[in-house]
Amino acid sequence: MRWQTLLKNSITTPAALGSRFGFDSGPLRAVAERYPMRINPYYLNLIREKGDPFWLQAVPDEQELHDMVCMPDPLGEEHLSPVPNLIHKYPDRALFLVHSQCAMYCRFCTRKRKVGTGDMVITRETIDAGLDYLRKTPEVRDVLVSGGDPLLLSDERLESILKSLRRIPSIEIIRIGTRAPCTLPMRVTTRLATMLKRYHPLYINTHFNHPDEITPEAALACSRLANAGIPLGCQTVLLRGVNDDPRIIKRLMHGLLRIRVKPYYIFQGDMTEGTDHFRTPINKGLAIMKSLIGHTSGMAVPKFAVDAPGGGGKIPLQPDYVHHLGANLVFSNFRGDICSYQDAGARGQVTGDRG
Ligand code: SF4
Known part of the structure; x- marks a missing residue:
């Protein structure tokens, strides 16, 4: 089907959705009046059940009017x-x-x-x-x-x-x-x-x-x-x-x-x-x-x-991996192991630190 036809066949009211999925869409009418609704047939077919990830992204929810x-x-x-x-x-x-x-x-x-x-x-x-x-x-x-x-x-x-x-x-x-x-x-x-x-x-x-x-x-x-x-x-x-x-x-x-x-x-x-x-x-x-x-x-x-x-x-x-930022950088890696790295030009300073 051409994309323009799919778009034209979109569901744009909660009532049309209610009859397809068998639920009371009345409470959603005010939501769709405030924030528009459009679910085209392609995306509609991805919805497997009420509340799944596709539903949540596409179907109006009363919480939109309250939060x-x-x-x-x-x-x-x-x-x-x-x-x-x-x-x-x-x-x-x-x-x-x-x-x-x-x-x-x-x-x-x-x-x-x-x-x-x-x-x-x-x-x-x-x-x-x-x-x-x-x-x-x-x-x-x-x-x-x-x-x-x-x-x-x-x-x-x-x-x-x-x-x-x-x-x-x-x-x-x-x-x-x-x-x-x-x-x-x-x-x-x-x-x-x-x-x-x-x-x-x-x-x-x-x-x-x-x-x-x-x-x-x-x-x-x-x-x-x-x-x-x-x-x-x-x-x-x-x-x-x-x-x-x-x-x-x-x-x-x-x-x-x-x-x-x-x-x-x-x-x-x-x-x-x-x-x-x-x-x-x-x-x-x-x-x-x-x-x-x-x-x-x-x-x-x-x-x-x-x-x-x-x-x-x-x-x-960014997650924080750094424990100490100085001439000697101390950090943990993705496994949580502690590692260190001596900064460029910091050799004397580090040696000095160690006495
Ligand atoms: S997030 Fe969705 S509704 Fe908003 S501009 Fe992008 S495609 Fe359109």
Whole structure:
């Protein structure tokens, strides 16, 4: 089935879900009125039972209306936008939002305040204003095209944006952030991949959260992109009840490498209003990182980071292996063995210390 047809056949109301899975969907109506719902037939077919990892990511939950300790715009994006839908937070790169919709509305989305709603207004005019800003801001050498999901644009519309970006001499790197290879892999047609390869150096960061999302369809989508010479990375979010388990994360990291996607980041959940029930303690993330580092290939170990509230940017978080930092570094390795390392140029000092 064509991806456009799949999208059109999405479930967008709790009532439709209730009749399929046989539950009282009434309490979810208010949730879907506040935060939009879309589950396309491909992702719907991944759901095996109520409460499984696919269900939790896709199906509205009453807790979204009650856990209000967080913020609608946790990363302060609206204050970092010189023009609507362009966020210029870091010195040499910018985030350019070119589409307001997604193939599925993830319940944990950082931009759930606006993605898929009438509050996210993206028009030709806003895209032109973004391009104009990038033309006048030559310090930006790397643009992340995102949304919503840019792959929900037609090939032609996406190509016209990429072409305009490529005409800006200061832009060296174009990245696309998309969850389509995971949530609607049929979107990645050979036609799309052939178009994208005209705009190198082009990178794609996709987003898988659970190893069972790596289906044959997702693998085919990623192989089409990789065969077009596009380096693929994955950004995963730690989600309570979905993937906050070292065995699940290790399976995910290995599965990603098998489909030629390099694990790039694991993110601590943002403090997004309506998503508090997904957040996990930072110590859990550190323990997961400790279960990866040294226990599997470095290729399978992404960076763990928290995106600082208010627009502070990504802060890397690392398990602590160091016991003493001086001329003689004392640390433990992944097995917990104590090791030491004598710093360069510290020989005399260390000898002196020993008397
Ligand atoms: S695909 Fe990304 S932008 Fe869209 S709802 Fe999911 S997390 Fe948000």
